[in-house]
Structures are given as structure tokens and as C-alpha cells.
Amino acid sequence: MLRFFKGFGLLSVFLLGSVATPAQAAGDLLVAPTRVVLDGSRGTEVVLNNIGSEPATYRISLEIKRMTAAGGLDEIAEADVTPAERLALDMIAFSPRRVTLPPNQPQVIRVGVRIPEGTPPGEYRAHMLFRAVPDAAPAVAADPAKPAGNGVSIALIPIYGITIPVIIRVGNLGAEATIGEAWVGDTPDGPAFNFGLTRTGNRSVYGDIEVTRPGVSEPLLVARGIAVYPEVGAREVSLRVPPELAARLKGPVRIRYSEDRDIGGGTIDEAERVVK
Known part of the structure; x- marks a missing residue:
């Protein structure tokens, strides 16, 4: 009997006009x-x-x-x-x-x-x-019409x-984060919006990402639950997006990384980038 474990990440991505995962x-x-x-x-x-x-x-x-x-x-x-x-x-x-x-x-x-x-x-x-x-999987009776060893059954x-x-x-801990360069790239599962995130300090950072077009209040992309843990000083964030949104994300954008809303939602870092 073959079993597999399927896990889901803790990241929620909101696309303009879509429902959160x-x-x-x-x-x-x-x-x-x-x-x-x-x-x-x-x-x-x-x-x-x-x-x-x-x-x-x-x-x-x-x-x-x-x-x-x-x-x-x-x-x-x-x-x-x-x-x-x-x-x-x-x-x-x-x-x-x-x-x-x-x-x-x-x-x-x-x-x-x-x-x-x-x-x-x-x-x-x-x-x-x-x-x-x-x-527990129920026992399956052997078929007397089939000779033993005639095949393998996998459930x-x-x-x-x-x-x-x-x-x-x-203790008294603190951390800061800085948004790096941003780009749209292809993955085996489709296009993704990518950017670097660097952490300094002695604890993790955790919060939400909001991507907006300058002069437009409605966000293009919102992602919840982005973390950088203490064992890494920097990580790449890759958010899968539909092809039509990937095209809209290219060009000048503002990226805001904010604290979790449950603790106030204050800005951790904010940066203007030109996405290629």
C-alpha cells in the first residue's frame, strides 16, 4: 500500500477581483x-x-x-x-x-x-x-480466478x-527588513511575481505584501503571511499570478511590506521598483 502526504503552505494571495486561498x-x-x-x-x-x-x-x-x-x-x-x-x-x-x-x-x-x-x-x-x-484499509479477498503473482495492486x-x-x-528582540529588486518570471506552474527580501536583527519578520501602481489606490496584488526566519538573512519571494496580471505588474510599482494586521499593520519597508 502506497501513501502520500500532502501539505499546504500558510500563504494567502489575493488578486484583484479574486477570492483568497x-x-x-x-x-x-x-x-x-x-x-x-x-x-x-x-x-x-x-x-x-x-x-x-x-x-x-x-x-x-x-x-x-x-x-x-x-x-x-x-x-x-x-x-x-x-x-x-x-x-x-x-x-x-x-x-x-x-x-x-x-x-x-x-x-x-x-x-x-x-x-x-x-x-x-x-x-x-x-x-x-x-x-x-x-x-485502516479493508482487506481485499484474492480473486481465485487469477493466479497468484499475476500483478501488483497499489492503493x-x-x-x-x-x-x-x-x-x-x-529577551528584547528586534528585526528590520528591506525589499530588493522585483521581476516577473516563469515557473513550471505559470508566471510569478518575484522580489528579494532581506532581514537584519535577532528575530523573524512576518507580514503582508501589497503591490500598487503609482497613482492608483486599488492594489494589484496582496499577499498575506510573508516571513523571513532567523536562519536566513535573505530570501526570494515568489508569488504565482495569472498571465494577465503578470503583464499588468510590469513597469513601475510600489511594494509595501507591513506588519500583520493583528498587531497594527505598521510599515516594515516600502519601495518603488520598476518590474521587468
């Missing part, structure tokens, strides 16, 4: 919020919701992921984690670790942090994985999952 959804599972930041003063809650028509079971665990310069997240084997990453895994506490949800039934996962005394200042991060547990069972970052901040 539900970035916190995978299969029949919804997760909110899509990011947790803890400072040790109190815990928080993550809510799961089964939007399917059948009961479903989900397993919750922690894993380490590192950002790449291309903006992806590589899963790191337990044997290869750094002491700081191991500390993040040890500090995060959550319950329950396995839930079975009837259709349209929410479930609260309580998340807390225990910061040992003397922990060096810094940002520590692990990723919480919510993975569907498939039902594909989709195993859906979502990961969200759980960030612990210790």
Missing part, C-alpha cells in the same frame, strides 16, 4: 490561527475544525523546519537538530495530541511554553503538524496535513 485548510481540516508567538507569560489555543462529511482523526506533533533562501521550509531529521532547535521542542507543551472530530466539530488544542531559567535571549521555533490519520491513500510555526521569544 484558504491557506489554513488541507483536505477537510481547518486550523486557526496559522501562527503562534509565545513569550512565556501565558499560553494560547489553536482550533481545529473538521469541515468534511465524515468523522476524522488527527495526530498533533512537533517538528523542526528550516527556511531556505528560496523561501521553502526543509524538514530536519531529529538527529540533525541544533541545540537551540532541541530547546524549542522541549519548551513547547500542548494537549491533546490526538483527536477524533465529527463533521463540523471544532477542537481546541492548548499550547503553552516552559522557558528554563537562564535560557539565552533569542527566537526559538518549532512547527506544529496536524496530520490526518487514515482509516493510494491521501494523508493530509498542515503545519504552523510556534515561535518562542526570549
Whole structure:
């Protein structure tokens, strides 16, 4: 039996006149919020919701992921984690670790942090994985009319999952970000709007991107949940867009990177670029 895991990123992209992609959804599972930041003063809650028509079971665990310069997240084997990453895994506490949800039934996962005394200042991060547990496949009786070894049968069972970052901040931390050059390029999946993003400081940056044409108030493109984590000083952001929008994005634009709206939406950086 062959199984595969299918994950969805936490990035929402809004195109002019379009509907936002539900970035916190995978299969029949919804997760909110899509990011947790803890400072040790109190815990928080993550809510799961089964939007399917059948009961479903989900397993919750922690894993380490590192950002790449291309903006992806590589899963790191337990044997290869750094002491700081191991500390993040040890500090995060959550319950329950396995839930079975009837259709349209929410479930609260309580998340807390225990910061040992003397922990060096810094940002520590692990990723919480919510993975569907498939039902046991029923046994299939052999066909007596077919000789043994006549062929191979493979069943594909989709195993859906979502990961969200759980960030612990210790001490007085700060960071800044700078928008680099921007361009429209082709990918195997179609055109994309690309730009560089550089980070300085001792914590991650996270926020929303808005691209506008000078003199026009209506944005051409809005992207939610753009992050640069501390393990990289710079990354490339690549946002897939329809061909007609890719053509409109070329030329002079203003790119604004702002804080998450939940913490005020202040400007992190703003730049005028000529997109080629």
C-alpha cells in the first residue's frame, strides 16, 4: 500500500477581483490561527475544525523546519537538530495530541511554553503538524480466478496535513527588513511575481505584501503571511499570478511590506521598483 502526504503552505494571495486561498485548510481540516508567538507569560489555543462529511482523526506533533533562501521550509531529521532547535521542542507543551472530530466539530488544542531559567535571549521555533490519520484499509479477498503473482495492486491513500510555526521569544528582540529588486518570471506552474527580501536583527519578520501602481489606490496584488526566519538573512519571494496580471505588474510599482494586521499593520519597508 502506497501513501502520500500532502501539505499546504500558510500563504494567502489575493488578486484583484479574486477570492483568497484558504491557506489554513488541507483536505477537510481547518486550523486557526496559522501562527503562534509565545513569550512565556501565558499560553494560547489553536482550533481545529473538521469541515468534511465524515468523522476524522488527527495526530498533533512537533517538528523542526528550516527556511531556505528560496523561501521553502526543509524538514530536519531529529538527529540533525541544533541545540537551540532541541530547546524549542522541549519548551513547547500542548494537549491533546490526538483527536477524533465529527463533521463540523471544532477542537481546541492548548499550547503553552516552559522557558528554563537562564535560557539565552533569542527566537526559538518549532512547527506544529496536524496530520490526518487514515482509516485502516479493508482487506481485499484474492480473486481465485487469477493466479497468484499475476500483478501488483497499489492503493493510494491521501494523508493530509498542515503545519504552523510556534515561535518562542526570549529577551528584547528586534528585526528590520528591506525589499530588493522585483521581476516577473516563469515557473513550471505559470508566471510569478518575484522580489528579494532581506532581514537584519535577532528575530523573524512576518507580514503582508501589497503591490500598487503609482497613482492608483486599488492594489494589484496582496499577499498575506510573508516571513523571513532567523536562519536566513535573505530570501526570494515568489508569488504565482495569472498571465494577465503578470503583464499588468510590469513597469513601475510600489511594494509595501507591513506588519500583520493583528498587531497594527505598521510599515516594515516600502519601495518603488520598476518590474521587468
